[in-house]
Amino acid sequence: MKRSEIKELIIGSADNDADPQNISRRLEDAGVTFDFSKVFNEKVISKLFTTVISDDRELEFTRNLNFVFYRIALTGIAAIVVLLISIFLMEGSISFNSFIGLSDSYDESIVCLLTGI
Amino acid sequence: MKELYRQTDEVELVRASIDGDKFAFEEIVNRYRKMVARTVKGMLGDSVFAEDIGQEVFLKLYYSLSEFRGEAKLSTYIQKIAINLTLNEIKRRKRFFPMFSRDGKNELSGFDVADFDTEEKREAIELVNKALMSLDPKFRIILVMRMLQGYSTKETAAVLNLPLGTVLSRLSRAREQLKEVLKKL
Numbered sequence: 001m002k003r004s005e006i007k008e009l010i011i012g013s014a015d016n017d018a019d020p021q022n023i024s025r026r027l028e029d030a031g032v033t034f035d036f037s038k039v040f041n042e043k044v045i046s047k048l049f050t051t052v053i054s055d056d057r058e059l060e061f062t063r064n065l066n067f068v069f070y071r072i073a074l075t076g077i078a079a080i081v082v083l084l085i086s087i088f089l090m091e092g093s094i095s096f097n098s099f100i101g102l103s104d105s106y107d108e109s110i111v112c113l114l115t116g117i
Numbered sequence: 118m119k120e121l122y123r124q125t126d127e128v129e130l131v132r133a134s135i136d137g138d139k140f141a142f143e144e145i146v147n148r149y150r151k152m153v154a155r156t157v158k159g160m161l162g163d164s165v166f167a168e169d170i171g172q173e174v175f176l177k178l179y180y181s182l183s184e185f186r187g188e189a190k191l192s193t194y195i196q197k198i199a200i201n202l203t204l205n206e207i208k209r210r211k212r213f214f215p216m217f218s219r220d221g222k223n224e225l226s227g228f229d230v231a232d233f234d235t236e237e238k239r240e241a242i243e244l245v246n247k248a249l250m251s252l253d254p255k256f257r258i259i260l261v262m263r264m265l266q267g268y269s270t271k272e273t274a275a276v277l278n279l280p281l282g283t284v285l286s287r288l289s290r291a292r293e294q295l296k297e298v299l300k301k302l
Contacts, residue, residue, distance in 0.1 A: 013264035014292035024267035031238025
């Protein structure tokens with residue numbers, strides 16, 4: 001398309017009586033097209049969904065942590081109960097010393113135990 | 118999955134996008150990227166800034182999709198976001214970089230010559246770009262809507278939220294300015 005024709009189209013687009021669709025189509029045929037770079041879609045999608053994915057990962061980690069803690073806590077409570085029952089059966093009572101394994105030790109024996117004398 | 122969405126109507130695409138389906142949203146981006154490029158690049162010139170604003174348009178669209186009630190076309194909704202962001206960018210530049218702005222005209226019009234396969238196409242787009250950049254943004258946006266998007270005067274008034282009379286008077290003033298500018302080009 002000649003330069004003068006393009007100028008006419010540009011001026012024509014400001015004319016209320018002109019057909020704007022015809023003008024835009026003719027300009028497009030003349031090479032007046034606009035687009036973004038080839039990686040435009042990827043950039044938009046990665047900006048949107050990488051953030052969402054990282055949020056999802058955070059949520060998943062918290063959920064897993066809660067689940068694991070729940071399992072460990074239950075097992076731990078069960079182990080403590082078994083330990084208390086076994087102490088009660090062996091010692092006949094439940095004291096702090098027997099709980100920590102010092103029920104029949106004296107101070108001297110602890111010193112011997114620690115120093116190895 | 119991408120292929121599946123090629124034929125899907127926009128209401129379904131919007132619904133799937135709200136549910137976090139990235140392929141559905143990518144199809145929306147694919148369908149409307151050229152329309153957004155015409156508005157953004159027509160107003161700002163072809164630059165990396167235009168690419169950034171283009172991305173911002175789709176990010177804003179994604180986060181406001183739940184507000185889209187489907188009363189208007191999706192294209193009109195996207196167009197309005199593109200217009201608002203572009204005009205805001207022009208205002209921002211005028212405020213923060215007044216030395217790059219001359220009489221309210223934007224100076225970012227550097228096209229990458231390598232993008233054009235023929236000299237004729239390069240010349241055509243350069244001419245359109247120079248003509249647009251010579252206008253004040255409030256006239257330029259009307260020309261972009263008519264010349265590049267092919268909107269009628271009524272459609273232009275609706276999408277810009279302006280009375281029809283205002284669009285007509287701006288169109289007439291833009292025509293006079295363009296005649297003067299194009300004489301020199």
